[in-house]
Structures are given as structure tokens and as C-alpha cells.
Amino acid sequence: MNAILNALRWFGQSEQWSGPDGIPQRLLEHLWYSGLAFAITLVIALPLGLALGHVRRGRAAAALGFAVVSSANGARALPTLGLLILAVLLAGSGVGPTLVPLVVLAVPPVLVNAYTGVRQVEPQIRDAAEGMGMTGSQVLWRVEIPVALPLVLLGMRTAAIQIVSTATIAAYVGLGGLGRYIIDGLKRQEYDSTAGGAILVIALAFLIQLIFTGLHRLSVSPGVRLSASH
Amino acid sequence: MITFEGVSKRFPDGTVALDDVSLECATGEITVFVGTSGGGKTTALRTVNRMVEPTSGRVLIDGADVRDRPPAELRRGIGYVIQQAGLFPHRTIADNIATVPYLLGEGKKRARARARELMERVGLDPALAGRYPAQLSGGQQQRVGVARALAADPPIMLMDEPFSAVDPVVRGELQAEFLRLQAELHKTIVFVTHDIDEAIKMGDRIAVFRTGGKLVQFDTPKNLLAAPADDFVADFIGYDRGIRRLSFVPAAELELDDRAVLPENASVAEARATGADWVLLTDSGRRPLGWVAVSGLATDRSLQHMPRAPLGHTFNVRADSARAALDAAVLSPSGLAVGVDDDGVVVGVASPLDLTNAIGRESAR
Ligand SMILES: Nc1ncnc2c1ncn2[C@@H]1O[C@H](COP(=O)(O)OP(=O)(O)O)[C@@H](O)[C@H]1O
Ligand SMILES: [Mg+2]
Secondary structure: OHHHHHHHHHHHOHHHHOOOOOHHHHHHHHHHHHHHHHHHHHHHHHHHHHHHHHOOOOHHHHHHHHHHHHHHHHHOOOOHHHHHHHHHHHHOOOHHHHHHHHHHHHHHHHHHHHHHHHHOOOHHHHHHHHHOOOOHHHHHHHHHHHHHHHHHHHHHHHHHHHHHHHHHHHHHHOOOOOHHHHHHHHHHOOHHHHHHHHHHHHHHHHHHHHHHHHHHHHHOOHHHHHHHOO | OEEEEEEEEEOOOOOEEEEEEEEEEOOOOEEEEEEOOOOOHHHHHHHHOOOOOOOEEEEEEOOEEHHHOOHHHHHHOEEEEEOOOOOOOOOOHHHHHOHHHHHOOOOHHHHHHHHHHHHHHOOOOHHHHHOOHHHOOHHHHHHHHHHHHHOOOOOEEEEEOOOOOOOHHHHHHHHHHHHHHHHHHOOEEEEEEOOHHHHHHHOOEEEEEEOOOEEEEEEOHHHHHHOOOOHHHHHHHOOOHHHHHHHHOEHHHOOOEOOOEEEOOOEHHHHHHOOOOEEEEEOOOOOEEEEEEOOOOOOOOEHHHOOOEOOOOEEEOOOOEHHHHHHHHHHOOOOOEEEEOOOOOEEEEEOHHHHHHHHHHHHHO
16 A cells, blocks of 8 residues: 555656656657557558468468468567667667567567458458459458458557557666656665556556557447457 | 350369360350259359359350450459358448449449349348348348349349358248349349259259269250259259159149039039049139048038038149149148139149149150
């Protein structure tokens, strides 16, 4: 109880709300790294996952899909901190190397879910789409993606939450973000600062969950939700 | 007209799905592809809209090779209905039906209005237009599948086992309604089924395929039943093909006997005089009432007071086939089928022997 009370008191202190070490500034930094990592993740993983799921003909395509998805799954097991230190050693500190572990961690869920989602679209549905005269890209955009959307969004949500939680490591290499409160707090034995930082990160993860729930409501067809519940 | 010219298909894994198939699907008719599972029916159907490209041979539509047109454009001009409908779960019923019009660039408003029209045509309540496929029964989904194929009014329709995923009662309804629709629309239809009964019911002509993609017989349903090309076809049609052939004999061709038909106030003596085991009593308007067994009658009273067996089914001499007459005979207590005209007036009765003779005459033709 005490820890929570202390953390609440910490939130109440006016110096937390202004200046370069204030919550608004740290939050912005955190969102900036996270947003950047998320955007890079989407640019890499979405087109690749959707395209690999869409291309079914031929053994080469199937083998490539399997290889990419397996290695993506393998990447999930990489230690984040180890990756960060490696990236910094190889490329020096700065925003770029910090993003590497975030992206490496976030690509697998987006890639695998997009791939699986498109791949799981029932063969008759695809057959009907082609048989009625849709071109390959029309089948992808008008049928496969809308039907796969719940899984695609799930992958994106997982990635976003992982990025926000993991972006705390930026503080290790001297960059800002909410991780600062946690690391500085530990270093200076100011545990209310550590707890405050942790609470902020958790709140951010919750917020992302909410945003994706809203996004799901807005973008997934009721028909898809109905057929999933059958 | 769709022409198959020596069409063969060997898949990359070596499976021969079609072996030198040549046939013509006449314009405005239903051509049924029937046969054992894996006989190449689906493959044959899919060569028409280039979902499958033949290894050799050609498929022509009205004389033009289907390969002369890009696949997507070709397909937009050919209706396509598949088993379990393959509806798009994320689109409403109206938007599912409007799929091809949308692809052709038609506006939402017009396409949806037309979708509602089509829903009525295929026996769906237009109030369902805003629902999603998951909210419809299997039979309703199949109707949507048919409406969707009809949406751009294509002259040709390809239907691959469109009714086989629904229960027999619904299937019967869908078949009957589709035939009614076809009588108005006169589409050129290729219809795949593994069910010989469905083939005989739906087909103007039937192509029988056997494993290995061989076309073994191409004929009208009537000829197929009368003269199967070989043992495979005979087996496939089944041992009851004799009885099935009665479907093609109009009841009007039966010779009906009216000697055993008596008014209900006739006497027992008159009944005995007919020499028949059973007499059919009729009311004053000569409508059938029921059967009386002559052998048990002792007294000389009017037939009105004698114990009466129920009439059972009757058949309509103008509209029914000899098959309906046979059903009526089998279900009748006297073993005789009662033929009536459109007003329900008795024309005469037929015995199973009369029906057998009718098949005999039919084959002699
Ligand atoms: N894409 C394919 N690759 C390999 N073999 C196939 C393919 N499609 C169908 N076949 C095979 O070709 C044969 C004919 O199949 P199909 O035309 O679907 O038969 P039917 O519709 O009469 O049941 C079967 O042996 C089937 O396994
Ligand atoms: Mg088939």
C-alpha cells in the first residue's frame, strides 16, 4: 500500500509536470520512439505478411512463407537488452540503434498474424472471388484483408503493446522516455519515481488496448465478427 | 454454345483430370456433368472460365477460344456458383450479390436496387438485403449464390454442386425453383453434380465422367436411362433406372380402363358383372370416393352400404408422368392407380402391368 501511496504522492509533485524531466516531455519522447518503431514495423511486416499469405500457388512461395514465418517466430526469443547493447556497440548510441530491438521484437506478431490471417481465408471464398473475375490484388484488398482483419489487428496490437513496454530500455543508452523514471529511480533509490514510471507505462499499454478495441469496432465488418462467433 | 475440343488436363503432380474430352453445351440448355468423385467434372467446368488451363485442346464460347480474353474480364461475363455458396462474410447480402456489377464499375445505388430485385427472383425476402451471410440458413445462402451469379445477367452460368450442401427437402425446392427460373432466363448452363437423380432432374443433356477424366456418355436423360453406353454408366445410373424411366413417359400415354368404375348407387350385381376384384366408386360428378372389394359381397344391396377401402393417391392424366401413376398404384389398396383430369373427374384406372407395357412402348420407340 505504501508504495502506491508514495507513487501517488510522486504524481502530485509539481516538478513532475514541467521541464525536461517532467512527465509531458518524457511521455512525448516515449511516444516518439514507440511510434517510430511501430511505423517501421508496419512498413516491414504488413506488406510482407499479407503478400506471403496471398501467394499460395507454387512450392517456392509456400516454402518462402514457411521460412519467413519460422524465422519471425524465432526472433521472438531474442533477448531485447542483448540486442540493444549489440546494436549500440555496432552502430553507436542514438535513436537508430535503440529502435532495432523494438522493431525486431514487434515484427514477428504483425508478420505472423497477417500471414496466418490471409492464409486462413476459406478456399471457397477465394475461389468465388477469383471465379467472379477479381484480379489478384482485388482478391487481396476486397476479400482477404477484410476477412483477415481481426487477426491482422491482433498482431498490430500485440506489437504496439510490446513496443511501448519495451521502449523503457531507451533509457539504458541515455535516451529519454518513461524508462528514465524507472532507471533513475532505481539508481538513486527513489522508488516512488520507479513506481510512477512503471504505472505510466502500464497506463499507456491500457490506452493502446482501448485504441485497438475501438479500431476493431470501426474497421471489422459485423459480418466477419458474426461468422467468427459461429 | 460452349465447345470442348479434345480437352485434356494433367496437373503438375501427374494426375490426369481430363482425358481428351470433346462435347458441346448447347445455348440456352442445362448441360450436366455427372460421375464418380474425382472424375474431372469440376476440372472440366473450370476450364470454361480459365480457372484451369487445359494441357491440350481448346474450349470455345460461341466459336471464340476462351484464351483470347484475359481471365478476369472473361469471368465477369460468366456466372459462377459453387458448393456452400462461397459468400463473402464481410459483405451484406446485397453487396455480395452486387459483386460483379461493382467490378464492372456500376454505382452502389443501382447495383443494390438490382440486388433486391434478384433476391425476389430467387425466392429471398428483400428485407434480408442488409444481413450478413452468417445470419442466413444454408438454403438461403445458396439462393444468394445463385442471385450473385445472375447479377450481371451473364449468358453463361457455371454451377459446381450448387445444391449439394443442403438437406434433401431444401435441395428439392432449390432444384424446382431453379428450373422455373431457367425456363424464363434460358441461360447456357454447365451444372456439376455427383447425384444421378439431380442430373436427370436438371439436365437437358448429361455428360457422364469416370475416373481418369474420361467422358463415357453424352446424351439426353431419357436416352441415358434407356441405353447406357456401358456397364459403368449402367451401374452409375443404378438398378432402379427402369422405374426412373417412367418419369419420361407422360401419364397421358397410358391406356386407362374405366370398366371397374361405378357410381356409388350401383348394385352388387353390377359390380360382379365387371369381373374385377375391386371396383372404384364415384359420386354423381364422377369424382372418386373409394374402393370396394367385390369377392366378399354376399347380399344384393346397393354398393353404397358396403365396406369401403380408402382411395389413396390419384394421378393427373394430363400433368403427371407414369412414375406418379406407379406411385399411386403401389399405394392404392386395390393395387390400381386412379387417373383423374384437371377437375378431379375419374378418367380410368391403370394396373402396374399397364405401366410396364408403357415402358415397353417407350423403349421400342
Ligand atoms: N489443383 C490440382 N492439383 C492436382 N490434382 C488435382 C487438382 N485439382 C484436381 N485434381 C485431381 O484431378 C482429379 C479430378 O478432380 P475434379 O475435377 O475435382 O473431380 P470431380 O469434380 O469430378 O470430383 C482428381 O483426382 C483430383 O484429385
Ligand atoms: Mg468436384
